[in-house]
Amino acid sequence: MTPLWTSEAIAEATGGTGSWPFEANGVAFDSREVAQGDLFVAMKGEHADGHDFIPRALAAGAAGLLVDRPVRGPCVQVGDTTAGLNDLARAARQRTDAKIIGVTGSAGKTGTKEALFQAFDRMSFGAAHRSLKSYNNHVGVPLSLARMPAASRYGVFEMGMNHEGELRALTRLVRPHVAIVTTIAPAHIEYFGSEEKIADAKAEIFEGLTGEAVAIIPYDSPHVRRLYNVATRHARQVVTFGFGSGADVRVIDDMPAAGGGTMVTAQLREARLSFTVAMPGRHWIGNALAVLATVEAVGGDLAQAGLALADMAGLPGRGARRMIHTADGGEALLIDEAYNANPASMAVTLAQLGEEKAVRRIAVLGAMKELGAQSAALHAGLADPVRAAGVALAILVGDEMAPLADALAGDIAIERAADAAGAFALLAGRLAGGDVVLVKGSNSIGLTKLVETLSTLEEA
Numbered sequence: 001m002t003p004l005w006t007s008e009a010i011a012e013a014t015g016g017t018g019s020w021p022f023e024a025n026g027v028a029f030d031s032r033e034v035a036q037g038d039l040f041v042a043m044k045g046e047h048a049d050g051h052d053f054i055p056r057a058l059a060a061g062a063a064g065l066l067v068d069r070p071v072r073g074p075c076v077q078v079g080d081t082t083a084g085l086n087d088l089a090r091a092a093r094q095r096t097d098a099k100i101i102g103v104t105g106s107a108g109k110t111g112t113k114e115a116l117f118q119a120f121d122r123m124s125f126g127a128a129h130r131s132l133k134s135y136n137n138h139v140g141v142p143l144s145l146a147r148m149p150a151a152s153r154y155g156v157f158e159m160g161m162n163h164e165g166e167l168r169a170l171t172r173l174v175r176p177h178v179a180i181v182t183t184i185a186p187a188h189i190e191y192f193g194s195e196e197k198i199a200d201a202k203a204e205i206f207e208g209l210t211g212e213a214v215a216i217i218p219y220d221s222p223h224v225r226r227l228y229n230v231a232t233r234h235a236r237q238v239v240t241f242g243f244g245s246g247a248d249v250r251v252i253d254d255m256p257a258a259g260g261g262t263m264v265t266a267q268l269r270e271a272r273l274s275f276t277v278a279m280p281g282r283h284w285i286g287n288a289l290a291v292l293a294t295v296e297a298v299g300g301d302l303a304q305a306g307l308a309l310a311d312m313a314g315l316p317g318r319g320a321r322r323m324i325h326t327a328d329g330g331e332a333l334l335i336d337e338a339y340n341a342n343p344a345s346m347a348v349t350l351a352q353l354g355e356e357k358a359v360r361r362i363a364v365l366g367a368m369k370e371l372g373a374q375s376a377a378l379h380a381g382l383a384d385p386v387r388a389a390g391v392a393l394a395i396l397v398g399d400e401m402a403p404l405a406d407a408l409a410g411d412i413a414i415e416r417a418a419d420a421a422g423a424f425a426l427l428a429g430r431l432a433g434g435d436v437v438l439v440k441g442s443n444s445i446g447l448t449k450l451v452e453t454l455s456t457l458e459e460a
Contacts, residue, residue, distance in 0.1 A: 013091035016078035022064035036061035089142035105182025107345040119305035120154035136160035162188040171208030185344030190372030199223035203230035219247035241289040275306030281352035324457040330433015337440035338447040354389035359434030366441015367398030383407035420450040
């Protein structure tokens with residue numbers, strides 16, 4: 001098997017000096033995630049220095065090290081390991097002929113990235129690559145690039161930001177052939193002040209476009225013109241997607257499908273396609289349209305993309321569903337949206353909760369972070385979506401949820417919790433057969449722990 005990196009190639013890419021030859025088949029910067037045969041990049045973080053964990057990385061099977069000082073073991077020494085990882089990423093991008101896709105947005109970027117990967121992996125017989133987890137920042141993006149095999153036919157990279165200029169740096173590293181903005185919402189608005197400025201920051205992704213470049217943007221967004229004006233300066237073609245009749249890729253018809261998904265007929269630029277989206281919710285139809293627009297843009301197999309959307313299961317923290325046993329001997333549906341939250345994603349997820357058949361709908365909602373001076377108003381603004389969803393019990397987690405509790409007072413049953421453990425204490429023994437439980441909040445609230453605890457009830 002051709003190695004991902006040789007020590008010679010690493011030295012050439014980074015300008016470093018090698019100790020003795022080695023071959024690596026993976027790249028990691030967290031010693032806890034090192035697998036047999038990986039290159040371990042010893043990076044300096046805010047609270048730790050990766051060089052201190054070299055013995056652990058070697059014990060885990062690291063084949064070689066990227067370091068900034070003399071160490072014992074097979075290594076390439078560079079002046080700075082963060083710069084070295086970026087150099088490795090640039091070399092990985094330069095050596096591949098793959099079609100490269102960049103994805104950003106205030107919500108939906110991870111799901112869209114995963115759906116694109118599933119589609120491209122099908123049509124390339126396993127020659128697709130994507131960023132894992134939500135590795136979408138100044139460390140995760142170069143790591144994901146450095147992990148891309150040279151023979152990849154497709155590469156899909158998620159890019160995130162919470163400050164101006166961050167996407168500009170990431171997209172110039174990725175140099176995508178297709179750049180997607182999924183949606184614009186007041187995520188991280190604390191650092192921007194307005195949605196317009198968020199849209200401007202997301203539009204930075206177009207600055208890295210290369211080749212016969214295509215920009216894909218949400219037609220139904222109030223900021224579509226703002227995105228379009230930037231995209232046209234960098235892309236050969238701009239493609240809009242959405243539900244509006246003027247979108248280039250749009251819904252012609254949709255109806256519920258067995259199992260909770262949606263049957264969709266969509267008009268693309270050069271084709272019409274009927275397919276099923278396994279994941280429920282209007283927002284997933286939008287994600288699917290972005291996926292199809294991308295596949296069409298790179299000349300991919302639309303039928304295979306449709307099959308991938310039909311087969312795609314929920315992602316942990318982003319829509320995964322499981323049945324859990326209840327105290328009365330029945331079963332309840334647990335919807336795991338615990339990874340992150342902003343006002344837009346909260347609203348669409350609550351809308352989907354309202355579509356679920358249930359004896360009782362329960363919403364465990366964690367505080368939304370990085371909303372700044374608008375935090376109180378945006379939390380209180382969730383009251384209407386909660387009411388419209390027919391929520392019978394809302395368990396609100398975190399101090400920031402106080403304005404929502406006030407807005408809902410007298411309308412539905414409300415309970416407050418400080419953290420995930422408190423939320424579980426409020427739920428324990430109270431779930432009944434036929435309940436549907438939605439868990440959603442910002443990642444820092446830690447509601448993933450609640451999902452993990454509730455999931456143990458599967459074995460009850």
